[in-house]
Amino acid sequence: MLQGDPNQFAIVTFDPGGTIGWARLILDARAFSRPEHKVLRWLLSWDCGEFSGQEEAQLEQGVALIRATRLNGVFNRHTDVVGEDFELTQLIGGENLLSPVRINAVLNWECHKQGLKYVLQKRQMRKSVTPERLNLFGFKGKWRTSGKGKDAFAAMQHAVVWSRRIKKLSQSRPWKLSDGIASNAYWDCACEEIDSYGRGQCDMSHPRS
Numbered sequence: 679m680l681q682g683d684p685n686q687f688a689i690v691t692f693d694p695g696g697t698i699g700w701a702r703l704i705l706d707a708r709a710f711s712r713p714e715h716k717v718l719r720w721l722l723s724w725d726c727g728e729f730s731g732q733e734e735a736q737l738e739q740g741v742a743l744i745r746a747t748r749l750n751g752v753f754n755r756h757t758d759v760v761g762e763d764f765e766l767t768q769l770i771g772g773e774n775l776l777s778p779v780r781i782n783a784v785l786n787w788e789c790h791k792q793g794l795k796y797v798l799q800k801r802q803m804r805k806s807v808t809p810e811r812l813n814l815f816g817f818k819g820k821w822r823t824s825g826k827g828k829d830a831f832a833a834m835q836h837a838v839v840w841s842r843r844i845k846k847l848s849q850s851r852p853w854k855l856s857d858g859i860a861s862n863a864y865w866d867c868a869c870e871e872i873d874s875y876g877r878g879q880c881d882m883s884h885p886r887s
């Protein structure tokens with residue numbers, strides 16, 4: 679992987695609860711710079727897991743993951759942090775019932791301090807990403823929907839869903855490459871090339887700026 683490449687985009691997701699599941703995708707921003715680019719073709723790396731220990735210890739690991747992901751050499755990676763939204767769907771949960779609420783609050787505050795947005799995504803949105811589909815996409819693993827591993831799986835589901843949502847948004851508004859830095863951002867097109875009539879040869883629909 680290129681160190682310090684400003685054109686990297688990271689997605690960090692959390693499935694908060696008694697055990698915090700986490701996942702991280704690191705993508706080349708070209709996944710979103712042209713509508714026809716397939717997201718997974720531009721996947722640089724991925725990993726996922728579950729934190730262990732007391733809630734505070736798990737949160738420390740979560741905060742460390744966000745920081746380590748955002749800082750990439752001398753550049754900051756464009757990083758989206760996503761957590762599963764809390765839904766009061768069950769009334770039996772004991773002292774851990776509200777732990778997702780506490781975890782989301784801490785991660786939200788950490789993101790705020792780092793100038794990142796903590797986005798909440800509904801549980802329902804991840805249901806379409808089955809273990810079979812994850813494997814088909816190239817995320818090879820023994821994905822578990824219950825017991826140990828289910829929280830890492832949930833975080834992976836959220837990561838895939840978020841990447842799709844970002845891709846959808848980029849269809850009508852492709853990303854400028856190097857958008858995470860202040861200068862030298864450019865469209866991934868032939869805009870800059872001028873033909874013999876003095877016209878730009880843009881082959882892509884994007885905002886004129």
Ligand SMILES: [Zn+2]
Pocket residue numbers: 865867868869870880881882884
């Ligand atoms: Zn153009």
